[in-house]
Amino acid sequence: MDLMEYQGKQYFARYGIPVSAGGIADSVDEAIEQAERIGYPVVVKAQVMIGGRGKAGGIKLAQNADEVRFHAGNILGMDIRGHVVRRLWIERAAQIAKSTTRFHANGEPKAEEFYASFALDRSAKKYLGMLSVEGGVEIESVPDELIAKIHVNPIFGLSEADCRAWIAAANLPQAAREGALSVLMALYRCYTEGDCELAEINPLILTTDGRVLALDAKVTLDDAAHDRHPEWADFEAATVAAGDSREALAKEKGLQYVGLEGNVGIIANGAGLAMSTVDIVKQVGGAPANFLDIGGGASAEVMVNALTVINTDPNVRAIFINIFGGITRCDEVARGIIEAIKRITLNAPIVARIDGTNAAEGRAILQANESEKLIMLPDMLSAARKAVEIAGK
Amino acid sequence: MAIFVNENTKVVVQGLTGKQGQFYGLRNRAYGTKVVAGTNPKKAGTDVEGIPIFATVAEAVRETGANAAFVIVPAMAAAASILEAAEGGIPFIVCVTEHIPTHDQARVYNRLKHDYPHVRLLGPNCAGILAPGKCNIGFTPTEVAMPGSVGIVSRSGTLAYQALYELTQSGIGQSTCVGIGGDPVPGTSFIDALEAFQADPETEAIVMIGEIGGSAEEEAAEYIKDHVTKPVIAYIAGMEAPPGKRMGHAGAIISRGKGTAKGKTEALKAAGALVAMNPTEIGGLVKQALGR
Numbered sequence: 192m193d194l195m196e197y198q199g200k201q202y203f204a205r206y207g208i209p210v211s212a213g214g215i216a217d218s219v220d221e222a223i224e225q226a227e228r229i230g231y232p233v234v235v236k237a238q239v240m241i242g243g244r245g246k247a248g249g250i251k252l253a254q255n256a257d258e259v260r261f262h263a264g265n266i267l268g269m270d271i272r273g274h275v276v277r278r279l280w281i282e283r284a285a286q287i288a289k290s291t292t293r294f295h296a297n298g299e300p301k302a303e304e305f306y307a308s309f310a311l312d313r314s315a316k317k318y319l320g321m322l323s324v325e326g327g328v329e330i331e332s333v334p335d336e337l338i339a340k341i342h343v344n345p346i347f348g349l350s351e352a353d354c355r356a357w358i359a360a361a362n363l364p365q366a367a368r369e370g371a372l373s374v375l376m377a378l379y380r381c382y383t384e385g386d387c388e389l390a391e392i393n394p395l396i397l398t399t400d401g402r403v404l405a406l407d408a409k410v411t412l413d414d415a416a417h418d419r420h421p422e423w424a425d426f427e428a429a430t431v432a433a434g435d436s437r438e439a440l441a442k443e444k445g446l447q448y449v450g451l452e453g454n455v456g457i458i459a460n461g462a463g464l465a466m467s468t469v470d471i472v473k474q475v476g477g478a479p480a481n482f483l484d485i486g487g488g489a490s491a492e493v494m495v496n497a498l499t500v501i502n503t504d505p506n507v508r509a510i511f512i513n514i515f516g517g518i519t520r521c522d523e524v525a526r527g528i529i530e531a532i533k534r535i536t537l538n539a540p541i542v543a544r545i546d547g548t549n550a551a552e553g554r555a556i557l558q559a560n561e562s563e564k565l566i567m568l569p570d571m572l573s574a575a576r577k578a579v580e581i582a583g584k
Numbered sequence: 585m586a587i588f589v590n591e592n593t594k595v596v597v598q599g600l601t602g603k604q605g606q607f608y609g610l611r612n613r614a615y616g617t618k619v620v621a622g623t624n625p626k627k628a629g630t631d632v633e634g635i636p637i638f639a640t641v642a643e644a645v646r647e648t649g650a651n652a653a654f655v656i657v658p659a660m661a662a663a664a665s666i667l668e669a670a671e672g673g674i675p676f677i678v679c680v681t682e683h684i685p686t687h688d689q690a691r692v693y694n695r696l697k698h699d700y701p702h703v704r705l706l707g708p709n710c711a712g713i714l715a716p717g718k719c720n721i722g723f724t725p726t727e728v729a730m731p732g733s734v735g736i737v738s739r740s741g742t743l744a745y746q747a748l749y750e751l752t753q754s755g756i757g758q759s760t761c762v763g764i765g766g767d768p769v770p771g772t773s774f775i776d777a778l779e780a781f782q783a784d785p786e787t788e789a790i791v792m793i794g795e796i797g798g799s800a801e802e803e804a805a806e807y808i809k810d811h812v813t814k815p816v817i818a819y820i821a822g823m824e825a826p827p828g829k830r831m832g833h834a835g836a837i838i839s840r841g842k843g844t845a846k847g848k849t850e851a852l853k854a855a856g857a858l859v860a861m862n863p864t865e866i867g868g869l870v871k872q873a874l875g876r
């Protein structure tokens with residue numbers, strides 16, 4: 192689960208990472224209320240799950256209540272690359288120190304904005320910490336020689352001595368080093384004990400009064416660790432409210448679902464086969480409406496749930512069911528599909544392809560029940576073509 | 585020969601007394617696998633259809649000579665179960681459990697590497713391992729397999745089953761089908777399986793099924809180029825997966841532009857592998873590679 196900035200900052204604060212004082216606002220009045228409480232100047236920040244908020248005009252400085260009213264009014268409801276702003280984070284504006292050693296091309300000193308993150312290095316199978324003096328921009332655009340990297344073995348953890356050496360390697364200014372040490376040790380704790388997949392601060396800043404704090408927060412939580420983090424409940428509620436309603440329904444029904452933009456609904460068993468099904472629909476010139484993995488078995492119950500989710504998508508014009516029958520044999524799968532069709536009123540016809548154990552028996556059952564709502568084809572390619580053809584009509 | 589297991593492999597099932605554990609443990613035994621023990625500290629001294637239950641893996645090893653563990657326990661208990669198996673003296677551990685937190689996986693992986701360097705972990709979140717006619721540990725449907733000379737290694741379960749089925753339909757048998765799992769920190773990598781298949785005199789060709797996320801396929805491609813002389817037939821799922829979205833498996837995600845199916849496919853082609861465009865092409869390409 193990706194957190195929005197304000198949630199990330201709330202999570203950081205739990206682990207002692209310093210952030211600016213702030214509060215959330217869902218209306219202009221609330222924004223002014225928060226600003227009055229915090230004290231001016233404040234920054235009005237759009238809370239959406241996408242980068243490039245500043246460039247889009249979703250982050251503005253405000254000196255007084257009138258300016259907060261103006262900016263909050265503009266930003267609420269704004270569409271930032273497909274994400275509509277429904278919530279703001281109002282925070283005390285920070286005074287960022289100027290570098291004495293790093294300059295822009297025009298001779299102006301650069302702001303003391305750094306980058307820090309922890310994530311898993313899947314190749315090394317260790318944690319990778321990245322630290323750079325060049326923060327405030329996308330880390331992908333920073334030259335590799337300006338990023339200090341550290342691999343941390345999860346069973347030994349990050350020692351203070353290693354962390355100091357890492358900070359020195361990154362060439363952080365002396366004035367920021369002690370502050371950075373405490374932030375990075377806390378960030379490591381947040382990343383590991385907090386079960387993050389990604390814990391990123393960009394920018395991490397040095398203020399004119401010598402404090403080091405997180406000016407932004409990008410946190411991805413590991414959904415698998417949900418059971419040991421009751422404190423995630425608030426984040427989950429807010430994220431579900433802000434997200435894709437189809438994905439929320441699928442999650443509720445225990446299905447692995449990813450919403451896409453097309454008109455061919457997809458149901459398959461197993462993540463790999465479901466991905467393949469999305470691929471093949473695209474390969475034959477169609478547009479998949481979703482990825483949906485119903486898991487290894489394929490009972491009538493699961494099929495009903497899957498079709499219910501697909502049915503809520505108004506774009507779907509054809510449904511491609513692609514099942515490999517293993518231990519759950521194809522004849523059982525076929526009976527499940529027919530049972531499911533009886534229990535639910537479909538908005539689009541089904542093209543089914545089943546293969547695997549007892550394929551012939553399964554196909555015979557489907558064939559005996561063929562109608563304009565249910566078409567059976569024996570192989571993946573022809574079934575994909577048929578589904579795409581129906582969706583295009 | 586098969587890789588990692590054989591007809592003498594003796595399996596202790598951690599979780600045999602649970603519903604899933606019992607179903608698959610007994611299924612594996614019915615296939616002919618030597619399932620010699622189960623564990624559950626609360627049910628020690630009882631049995632599941634004649635399979636004795638012990639309090640710990642160490643005890644099961646002492647009493648039965650078990651040399652493989654099948655971990656099928658809830659996600660929050662899985663890390664401890666894997667370490668218990670290693671500590672109990674098991675050299676080969678298969679963990680099918682899904683949704684183990686990533687940090688638990690990373691800790692277990694590094695703990696095994698550090699304290700038990702000779703232990704092989706397969707999984708987590710994998711389908712298991714099937715050596716047709718010899719041994720089956722995990723979920724793989726044996727109905728679609730037959731003994732023979734093609735090795736399969738796959739992150740996805742269902743795509744491996746599809747490959748088994750296609751090969752069997754074409755009269756081509758399999759030496760071993762290895763599921764390495766769909767999680768971010770797999771205990772056994774593509775390279776480990778490729779190395780074992782290359783060394784296995786019974787295996788003539790290798791099917792490798794990958795998917796988006798991470799760089800294991802690219803690393804495997806490098807390995808194939810330098811070390812694998814047997815034909816490799818590859819397929820990568822997720823060509824059309826949107827970036828930043830997790831496609832069912834915890835490890836199947838394109839993050840920051842890395843781990844795309846296109847990059848993996850190109851790397852494998854450059855390494856000389858025959859790459860299928862969809863999973864049902866795998867059978868035909870294997871035939872072509874074997875000249876049948």
